[in-house]
Amino acid sequence: MNIDPPVSFEGRISRSIPLFAGTVPAGFPSPADDYVEKGIDLNEQLVRNPISTFFVRAKGDSMKDAGIASGDILVVDKSITAADKQIVVAMLDGEFTVKRLRRRNNRVFLESGNPEFPPREITPDHDLVIWGVVTFVIHQPK
Amino acid sequence: MTPRFALLDCNNFYCSCERVFNPRLIGVPVVVLSNNDGCVVARSEEAKGLGIPMGAPAFKNQELFTKNGVQVFSSNYTLYGDMSARVMNTVRTMVQHIEVYSIDEAFLTFDASQGESFAQALRAKVRRWTGLPVSVGIGPTKTLAKLANRWAKKNPRLNGVFDLAAARADEILARIECQDIWGIGRRTAAKLAKAGIRTARDLKLADIPWIRNELGVVGERIARELNGISCLAMEEVLASKKAIASARSFGHQVESIEEIQQALSTYIARVAEKLRAGKMLASRMEVFVETNPFKPESPQYHASAQATFMPPTDHTPALISKGLELLSKIYRQGFEYKKTGVMVTELIPEDSVQGSLFDEGSEDQQKHLQSVVDQLNQKLGQNTVRYASMGMRQTWKMRQERKSKCYTTKWDELLVVGAS
Numbered sequence: 001m002n003i004d005p006p007v008s009f010e011g012r013i014s015r016s017i018p019l020f021a022g023t024v025p026a027g028f029p030s031p032a033d034d035y036v037e038k039g040i041d042l043n044e045q046l047v048r049n050p051i052s053t054f055f056v057r058a059k060g061d062s063m064k065d066a067g068i069a070s071g072d073i074l075v076v077d078k079s080i081t082a083a084d085k086q087i088v089v090a091m092l093d094g095e096f097t098v099k100r101l102r103r104r105n106n107r108v109f110l111e112s113g114n115p116e117f118p119p120r121e122i123t124p125d126h127d128l129v130i131w132g133v134v135t136f137v138i139h140q141p142k
Numbered sequence: 143m144t145p146r147f148a149l150l151d152c153n154n155f156y157c158s159c160e161r162v163f164n165p166r167l168i169g170v171p172v173v174v175l176s177n178n179d180g181c182v183v184a185r186s187e188e189a190k191g192l193g194i195p196m197g198a199p200a201f202k203n204q205e206l207f208t209k210n211g212v213q214v215f216s217s218n219y220t221l222y223g224d225m226s227a228r229v230m231n232t233v234r235t236m237v238q239h240i241e242v243y244s245i246d247e248a249f250l251t252f253d254a255s256q257g258e259s260f261a262q263a264l265r266a267k268v269r270r271w272t273g274l275p276v277s278v279g280i281g282p283t284k285t286l287a288k289l290a291n292r293w294a295k296k297n298p299r300l301n302g303v304f305d306l307a308a309a310r311a312d313e314i315l316a317r318i319e320c321q322d323i324w325g326i327g328r329r330t331a332a333k334l335a336k337a338g339i340r341t342a343r344d345l346k347l348a349d350i351p352w353i354r355n356e357l358g359v360v361g362e363r364i365a366r367e368l369n370g371i372s373c374l375a376m377e378e379v380l381a382s383k384k385a386i387a388s389a390r391s392f393g394h395q396v397e398s399i400e401e402i403q404q405a406l407s408t409y410i411a412r413v414a415e416k417l418r419a420g421k422m423l424a425s426r427m428e429v430f431v432e433t434n435p436f437k438p439e440s441p442q443y444h445a446s447a448q449a450t451f452m453p454p455t456d457h458t459p460a461l462i463s464k465g466l467e468l469l470s471k472i473y474r475q476g477f478e479y480k481k482t483g484v485m486v487t488e489l490i491p492e493d494s495v496q497g498s499l500f501d502e503g504s505e506d507q508q509k510h511l512q513s514v515v516d517q518l519n520q521k522l523g524q525n526t527v528r529y530a531s532m533g534m535r536q537t538w539k540m541r542q543e544r545k546s547k548c549y550t551t552k553w554d555e556l557l558v559v560g561a562s
Contacts, residue, residue, distance in 0.1 A: 051272075054549070058558075060562030061561065070561065073556065074559070078272065079270060097561070098561045
């Protein structure tokens with residue numbers, strides 16, 4: 001395989017060299033060529049079911065003790081049926097919210113991860129739809 | 143036993159996509175407008191209830207929208223395309239044979255054991271995985287599956303699924319007008335009505351030779367399909383496209399040829415990209431311009447011109463220069479243009495072309511440049527690298543004032559969920 005001549009563009013966009021470069025004319029083949037594997041793909045770890053997985057962004061600090069800071073990206077899988085204690089994205093009375101789902105003695109609560117936000121009991125007056133289950137949190141450290 | 147067909151179709155697809163990401167739209171009238179916010183292309187049930195017709199021009203219905211709190215959206219094809227793929231892939235987890243028929247419908251093959259309860263399970267899964275409501279019609283032919291789907295939608299008590307085998311089919315066919323049969327247009331329906339054929343049942347019982355005479359083989363096929371004789375097979379392998387087109391309305395009235403040239407060049411570049419993605423070459427090109435038919439007080443003009451490519455090509459500069467040449471032939475000064483577009487036809491697979499005597503030697507280099515440009519545009523966004531004739535400012539760009547976010551394809555447009 002030949003190395004392509006560099007192509008110049010406005011703004012100097014560099015071209016990355018593919019991992020598997022192959023043989024260079026007039027050189028020796030790399031001894032590692034036979035051992036090249038595809039790189040690690042985070043999707044494999046974070047997205048179990050790509051069809052039903054959506055990324056959303058959290059805003060607010062009501063879940064800070066549950067490991068969700070404001071601005072974090074949540075990996076949400078809609079295919080999972082929410083169980084007790086799971087963190088869910090829900091539509092509550094026309095608003096999206098992220099909370100921990102609790103079921104106790106046929107009662108349903110949405111709990112926060114912050115003492116300043118008391119748990120809310122979901123009564124028949126509320127309109128609650130569980131949108132998906134949070135499976136991972138992507139957080140950038142300060 | 144012979145397999146049966148099912149048609150799975152997303153209910154009010156574009157509106158439903160908007161609702162997945164915006165709970166405030168649930169239970170209120172929603173409409174989605176065509177490119178350039180021209181006319182209504184999708185309506186929620188509530189919007190249909192208000193009597194807003196399909197295709198209604200947006201500007202004529204402003205008052206109706208405001209008065210009834212109709213939520214109006216520009217079309218967000220990036221979002222709809224992504225959601226469509228999710229729906230189809232969910233279906234594939236349960237059904238082996240699927241023919242994606244359009245952005246929001248697919249034909250499926252069901253075996254004898256798969257009936258309404260299987261369809262309900264499929265429907266529930268699509269709903270859970272994507273948030274989108276779908277309907278499923280089942281029948282011995284594609285045409286009947288399509289009618290069954292329509293019946294499921296019209297009768298909410300059926301819960302979105304209907305199997306024609308489970309009912310007295312003729313009674314239902316007698317209640318469906320010819321015009322609502324897949325493949326029968328308004329004109330054909332009028333022709334049939336004249337002969338006393340008004341319902342799907344009438345057409346089913348009509349004399350086949352007479353139908354063939356009046357409507358040709360296409361009509362005959364529909365009549366046979368209504369009789370449960372399958373004439374239309376599954377087309378699972380995407381038949382190679384016969385034409386690729388790109389045309390849009392301008393955001394405002396355009397008079398100068400320079401602006402039209404820019405727009406046209408952009409559309410041609412898009413078409414060329416699609417050609418290369420599909421490994422196809424174009425043999426013919428058609429270019430058109432038109433004024434605004436909704437402004438009858440302005441002078442009206444529309445024209446088109448064609449050209450042939452020998453040898454066929456997917457090369458952007460060649461396509462653009464031919465396109466601009468055609469434009470200069472049809473452009474007339476003094477009109478307010480509303481739309482321009484391009485279509486390439488007679489497409490042939492790239493690998494079926496043999497070298498031509500007239501080939502220029504630099505073909506490989508051209509190819510390389512093209513593929514680098516395509517890759518850059520894919521990575522950095524459409525039209526990042528563009529041909530100079532596409533223009534630097536693009537003042538003609540389409541109007542999309544009420545587009546929702548690209549929730550599923552852009553990091554900076556993710557759905558925001560409250561944690562407060």
